[in-house]
Amino acid sequence: MELEALAAAGLTDAEAKVYLALLQAGSSPAGAIVKKAGLHRATTYQVLQRLMEKGLASSLMVGKKRHFSAAEPRRLKDEIRQRQETLMQAIPKLEGIMAEGKERQEVQVYIGVKGMRTALDALLDEVGIGGEYLDFGVSGMFLDVMGPYWHIWQARKRKLNVRSRVIFNEDVKVKRPEVLEKYFGKCKFHSQKYASLTDTMIYNDTVMLLIWTAHPPVAVVVKNRENAKSYKNQFEMMWKAAKK
DSSP: OHHHHHHHTTOOHHHHHHHHHHHHHOSEEHHHHHHHHTOOHHHHHHHHHHHHHTTSEEEEEETTEEEEEEOOTTHHHHHHHHHHHHHHHHHHHHHHHHHHHHHHHOEEEEEHHHHHHHHHHHHHHHHOTTOEEEEEEEOSHHHHHHTHHHHHHHHHHHHHTOEEEEEEETTHHHHOHHHHHHOOSEEEEEOGGGOOSEEEEEETTEEEEEETTSSSOEEEEEEOHHHHHHHHHHHHHHHHHSBO
16 A cells, blocks of 8 residues: 555655665664665665655764665655656657657548548638639640539639639640639749649648549548658749749
8 A cells, every 4th residue: 555655656666665664763774774665675675765866864983883764755756746747747848749740640531522622622711812722734634624613623722812822733734724714823934854644732831642543532631740841842943944
């Protein structure tokens, strides 16, 4: 019972045994504490040192021998209070670590046309009025796969005044003029040599890959600040090299 209570106060099993032995023996030399605690002599000395560092034991010379005594049990309250204060101070940092961990691991996958709509609606919701997203690897397949929803999405962009910079595949100019007619935002083009059939959208701290050629189509959304930053840097490099 007593050992369990001492363990609840934060003492190790060995510390609890030695402290209890000190309480029972009163001021005693180390040899008596070793016998009462039932531990090895070297271990007992190490534990006595730790207890003194915690303010739970003290020592004094009696003749030529060092005697050890337990601090008043109420001192355990101070130990518990100190541990609680340390924990409370650590909680904000621990929560920050947890948040970073969640950020690193937050990946969502949306499947099918309905799933894609959910992901694309969420993009506009998250960037909000006057927000911005970046997009490269644009082939016009958004319109092919999503049909009338593409026009609805562009209209909603316009209403929210969501700014966008998009790098289209070069052949969209000739083969997909209807895409450019309804597109709302700034655009440039890269060589057909680097054409892609997957849109890569970057917004806030998020990167969304729209894989139009999958059956059914898939949107992979990754929320990670550093990852999004690296994609933004990549986009800016591509934007500088792209043609109007």
